[in-house]
Amino acid sequence: MGVHGLTSFVEGNRQFFTDMRLRDCRLVVDGCSLYFRLYFNSGLDQARGGDYDMFAVLVRQFFAALSECGVQPFVVLDGGMDQTDKKFKTQQERILNKIREAHSLSRGSHGCVLPLLAREVFRQVLSELGVPLVQCISEADFEIASLAKHWGCPVLTSDSDFYIFDLKGGYLPFSFFEWNNVNGKAKERYIPARHFTVNRFCSHFNHMNKQLLPLFAVVTGNDYTPAKITEIFFSRVELERVPSGRKTGRSSSPRIEGFLLWLSQFTSPVDAMEEVLGVLGGQQKGNLRTQLSAGMQDYQLPHNSSLAQYFSSPQPALPDAQGLPAALVSQPEWLLRMVASGKLSSFVLDVLVLQKVLLVAQVENSNLPSSHTSSLSIRKTIYSLLLEKARQGSPMPQAVTQRGRGRGRGDRNRQGKGGQQCDTPCVDEYDRHELNLKKNTVEADRPNSVPPLNLSAIDKASAQVKLQVLLGTLGVMGHVLEPLPPHLSLPVCVTYFWMNNCKPKPSHPLLQAILLGMVYGELSWRSGHPNDPLFGSKASVYVCQQLSQLRVNPGQRRGLDLGVAHLLSQWQSCMWVAMFLNQLLCFPLPEPQCAWVFSGTLLHGLEAAIRGGHQCESLLAGDSVAWQLYSILLEALTGPAVSAAVDKGRGGGQRQAHQRGRGNGGRGRGNEGRGRGNEGRGRGNEGRGRSNGGGRRGNRSRGMTYSESDLYNRFAQLNFDDYQQWLS
Numbered sequence: 001m002g003v004h005g006l007t008s009f010v011e012g013n014r015q016f017f018t019d020m021r022l023r024d025c026r027l028v029v030d031g032c033s034l035y036f037r038l039y040f041n042s043g044l045d046q047a048r049g050g051d052y053d054m055f056a057v058l059v060r061q062f063f064a065a066l067s068e069c070g071v072q073p074f075v076v077l078d079g080g081m082d083q084t085d086k087k088f089k090t091q092q093e094r095i096l097n098k099i100r101e102a103h104s105l106s107r108g109s110h111g112c113v114l115p116l117l118a119r120e121v122f123r124q125v126l127s128e129l130g131v132p133l134v135q136c137i138s139e140a141d142f143e144i145a146s147l148a149k150h151w152g153c154p155v156l157t158s159d160s161d162f163y164i165f166d167l168k169g170g171y172l173p174f175s176f177f178e179w180n181n182v183n184g185k186a187k188e189r190y191i192p193a194r195h196f197t198v199n200r201f202c203s204h205f206n207h208m209n210k211q212l213l214p215l216f217a218v219v220t221g222n223d224y225t226p227a228k229i230t231e232i233f234f235s236r237v238e239l240e241r242v243p244s245g246r247k248t249g250r251s252s253s254p255r256i257e258g259f260l261l262w263l264s265q266f267t268s269p270v271d272a273m274e275e276v277l278g279v280l281g282g283q284q285k286g287n288l289r290t291q292l293s294a295g296m297q298d299y300q301l302p303h304n305s306s307l308a309q310y311f312s313s314p315q316p317a318l319p320d321a322q323g324l325p326a327a328l329v330s331q332p333e334w335l336l337r338m339v340a341s342g343k344l345s346s347f348v349l350d351v352l353v354l355q356k357v358l359l360v361a362q363v364e365n366s367n368l369p370s371s372h373t374s375s376l377s378i379r380k381t382i383y384s385l386l387l388e389k390a391r392q393g394s395p396m397p398q399a400v401t402q403r404g405r406g407r408g409r410g411d412r413n414r415q416g417k418g419g420q421q422c423d424t425p426c427v428d429e430y431d432r433h434e435l436n437l438k439k440n441t442v443e444a445d446r447p448n449s450v451p452p453l454n455l456s457a458i459d460k461a462s463a464q465v466k467l468q469v470l471l472g473t474l475g476v477m478g479h480v481l482e483p484l485p486p487h488l489s490l491p492v493c494v495t496y497f498w499m500n501n502c503k504p505k506p507s508h509p510l511l512q513a514i515l516l517g518m519v520y521g522e523l524s525w526r527s528g529h530p531n532d533p534l535f536g537s538k539a540s541v542y543v544c545q546q547l548s549q550l551r552v553n554p555g556q557r558r559g560l561d562l563g564v565a566h567l568l569s570q571w572q573s574c575m576w577v578a579m580f581l582n583q584l585l586c587f588p589l590p591e592p593q594c595a596w597v598f599s600g601t602l603l604h605g606l607e608a609a610i611r612g613g614h615q616c617e618s619l620l621a622g623d624s625v626a627w628q629l630y631s632i633l634l635e636a637l638t639g640p641a642v643s644a645a646v647d648k649g650r651g652g653g654q655r656q657a658h659q660r661g662r663g664n665g666g667r668g669r670g671n672e673g674r675g676r677g678n679e680g681r682g683r684g685n686e687g688r689g690r691s692n693g694g695g696r697r698g699n700r701s702r703g704m705t706y707s708e709s710d711l712y713n714r715f716a717q718l719n720f721d722d723y724q725q726w727l728s
Contacts, residue, residue: 002159002160002161002222002223003160003161003163003216003217003220003221004220004221004222005256006220007158007160007163007173009253009256009257010163010196010201011175011176016196016200016201016204017194017195017196017200018194018195018197019192019193019194019195020154020172020193020194021184021190022069022071022154022190022191022193023070023184023188023191024069024070024071025070025071025153025154026072026074026151026153027071027072027153027154027155027156027172028074028076028148028151028153028154029073029075029076029155029156029157030076030140030141030144030155030156030157030158030159031075031076031078031122031126031140032077032078033156033157033158033159033174034062034075034122034157034174035059035114035119035122037158037174038055038058038059038062039055039058039114039115040114042054042058044058045115045552045600045601046105046112047363047560047565047600048363048552048560048565048600048601048603048604049115049116049362049565049569049598049600049603050116050117050118050598050599050600051599051601051602052115052117052118052121052594052595052599053524053595053596055118055121055595056121056124056125059121059125060125061180063126063131065179065180066179068182068189069182069184069189069190069191070189073131073132074132074147074307074311075126075131075132075134076133076134076136076140076144076307077135077136078135078138078139078140078346079135079136079137079140079346079349080137080138080347080349080354081350081356082138082139083138083325083353083354087139087224090223091358092430092437095358095360095430095437096437098113098360098361099366099432099436099437100435101113102361102362102364102366103366103435105363105560106363106364106365106366106560106565108559108560114360115572116360116362116569116573116576117572117575117576117594120576120579120594121595123342124591124594125595126342132311133341134310134311135339135341135342135346136319137324137328137339138349141159141161141162142298142301143306145161145165145167145301146301146302146304146306146307147305147307147308147311148169149165149167149168149169150303150305150307150308151308152169154169154171154172155167155169155171155172156174156177157171157172157173157174158173161217163196163198163213164198164213164216165301166198166301167197170195170196170197171196172193172196173196176193176194177191177193177194178191178192178193198213205260205261205263205264206261206264206265208260208263208264209266209267209268209269211268211269212263212264212266212269212272213299214269214296214297214299214300215263215269215272215273215296216259216260216263217295217296217299218292218296219233219259219276219292220256220259222295224295225295226291229280229288229291229292232280233279233280234255234259236280236281237259237262237279239255239258239259239261239262240261240262269296273289273293277289277292306322310340318333318336318337318340319336319339319340325353327352328349328352328353331352331455332455332456332458332459334458334586335348335455335458338583343583344580344583344584345579345580347577348382348386348580351382351383351386351427352386352387355427356427356428356430357427357428357429357430359372359429359430359432360576361432362569362572362573363560364562364565364566364569364570365562365566366434367434368566370432371566371569371572372429372431372432372573373503373570374498374501374502374503374570374573374574375570375573375578376442377473378574378577378578378581379429379442379577380442380443380444380445380446381446381447381450381469381581382577382580382581383425383427383444384446384450385453385455385458385584385585386444386455387425387427387444388454388455424443424444425443425444426442426443426444427441428440428441428442429441446469446473447472447473447475449472449473449475450468450473451468451472453466453469453585458586459586461586463588466585466586466588467588467589469588470581470585470588470589471493473581474494474497474578475496475497476493476496476497480496483632483635483636484632484633484636485522485629487590487591487592488597488633489590490578490579490582490589490592491592492633492636492637493578493589494571494574494578495511495515495637496636496637497578498571499511499637501570502567504563504567507607507611509610510564510567510568510603511637511638512607512610512616512634513603513606513607513610514571514603515633515634516547516606516620516630517597517598517599517603517606518629518633519620519626519629519633520543520547520548520599520602521593521595521596521597522596522629523537523540523541523543523544523623523625523626524544524596525593526540527541527544534625537625539622539623539625539626540625540626542622542623543622543626546619547619550602550605550606550609551599551601551602551605552601552604552608553601560604561604561607561608564603564607565604568600568603568604571598572598575594575597575598579591579592606619616630
């Protein structure tokens with residue numbers, strides 16, 4: 001929620017805190033606050049799409065510091081938007097602000113925009129490290145505070161609401177959390193921090209009753225309090241005149257301090273409430289009392305937290321059914337478990353509960369349509385899978401049907417073309433239009449090439465069917481996957497989809513840069529992974545160093561290539577929602593590690609280098625594994641089979657290609673066929689090399705030996721059934 005102006009007031013007054021040496025304890029971590037702070041405090045790139053590889057290193061370092069001090073983190077993430085809509089206006093204003101900050105960054109000015117895939121990188125690193133994580137159904141503040149109260153441990157966040165919650169373990173603001181300055185002897189390592197408690201805070205205001213703080217928060221103004229109430233109150237109330245800087249505060253707020261001193265004269269919240277209502281006056285006194293009381297209730301914590309039980313369960317548990325939005329009550333258990341474990345994006349919650357989504361702003365050319373336009377058809381398939389019940393005539397949740405026609409949640413009440421009633425469920429998308437936020441109503445509709453799939457049965461559907469839904473949405477034929485390492489299959493499919501849906505069309509140097517970026521990530525991961533045959537490979541390390549030297553330094557004066565930035569923002573949008581679709585389908589393809597797939601400064605630098613005359617072969621010289629991987633990726637995207645499918649045009653030609661893929665023996669059967677295709681992998685690679693006449697795309701035409709090929713393809717020899725084992 002956030003209390004306006006409270007953070008700067010409290011953090012500007014040193015006496016409200018005590019010094020703390022954090023060690024050997026539990027710590028409840030506000031995950032969203034953490035990844036925002038880590039990214040923005042690090043000086044990592046924002047204008048060119050983000051440097052996820054460097055961000056992943058930073059996240060690992062943070063949790064390594066906690067581990068070194070014996071601190072057990074429990075991370076809680078925000079979920080979807082509030083079902084009551086009481087914060088939606090505030091969220092719209094924030095998105096609009098980010099649109100304008102992104103525009104500022106695109107012009108070389110200042111701004112603060114989190115790259116699109118940063119949350120996914122954060123979640124993936126935590127999964128890799130085994131850090132306990134839960135994703136809430138909606139905003140996490142209340143759940144974080146409840147868990148910390150239940151355990152009696154501190155909270156790490158950057159949210160001013162935690163200056164209001166009464167927590168025995170206290171609040172550690174991220175601003176004063178020196179995680180990169182671990183101190184102490186070997187067995188007594190600690191992280192220096194500043195510790196806040198409500199008791200100490202209230203003692204500075206005539207030992208005021210701490211139960212008055214929730215009233216202070218709602219009247220001062222938070223994300224749920226109408227600004228008009230705050231303005232009226234402070235225009236009428238007579239507060240003690242407090243000079244700025246009182247109590248040695250370097251950023252003290254006279255209004256906040258004066259109001260706290262004013263409240264301290266009351267012994268109970270009831271008396272204070274009556275006086276506040278008296279100041280506000282008017283004929284709506286009853287409504288104001290209800291409104292303020294409801295806001296105060298948001299700070300009343302229960303004795304026990306359902307998250308404590310969640311974290312104690314060895315298997316992913318179901319979210320607490322109490323207070324679950326009506327639209328989620330009837331959803332399948334597998335979906336709710338995946339949401340709670342963070343394996344399924346909160347994006348699906350907004351679709352299911354509200355039938356509206358806020359699309360995240362990116363740095364792009366504001367004179368062109370939003371980069372999210374390129375991924376529209378993927379989102380349509382997601383909406384179709386989630387809202388299929390509405391299409392079949394099942395009753396929609398009350399929260400949905402009450403909105404009625406024209407406001408975005410009504411489904412069967414919508415009018416189609418020609419004024420006829422439309423029974424297709426719709427989703428309201430809020431996206432950038434020039435420098436404004438615009439609502440676009442999108443029908444939940446899947447391509448003809450995508451087979452129907454019931455949401456409640458997705459987890460039990462065959463891998464073949466789920467893969468058909470994914471590939472049909474992306475417009476990719478099954479055999480394109482055969483030579484690819486499983487963990488790069490989705491990025492390659494997304495790149496193919498992007499090539500056919502982005503506007504303007506990408507140049508060949510940009511496509512080459514994207515593929516070189518994937519090669520860089522693959523080599524970086526493998527050469528640094530102790531269990532990989534390429535671990536410590538000098539050739540791979542050398543190639544990575546050569547590629548990394550071409551990065552655009554965020555501090556250098558080279559201007560942003562806005563055309564490249566816009567196209568890469570479209571690529572990220574496609575990857576973003578394709579990952580959500582893959583998650584919703586229970587991972588027919590392994591989820592790619594975003595940190596090793598995309599690095600904005602690297603891709604911008606590689607594109608400029610290739611356009612300036614560098615050859616990909618020379619950039620990868622010295623490492624045959626690197627060249628073979630690049631050749632495989634390029635062949636998958638530009639080879640004869642793909643070109644033939646593109647020549648047939650989108651629509652009917654692609655649908656025929658999918659049908660041919662499904663009915664073509666080994667290929668079409670997806671799971672089983674893939675296994676046989678991989679067993680014949682060596683013959684397939686040789687055959688491709690001969691058919692290309694030993695040309696630049698042949699897998700073995702650049703000195704790659706058969707044994708090296710086997711070494712590289714240790715994952716690619718898995719069939720689609722093995723994908724699931726590989727994931728687990």
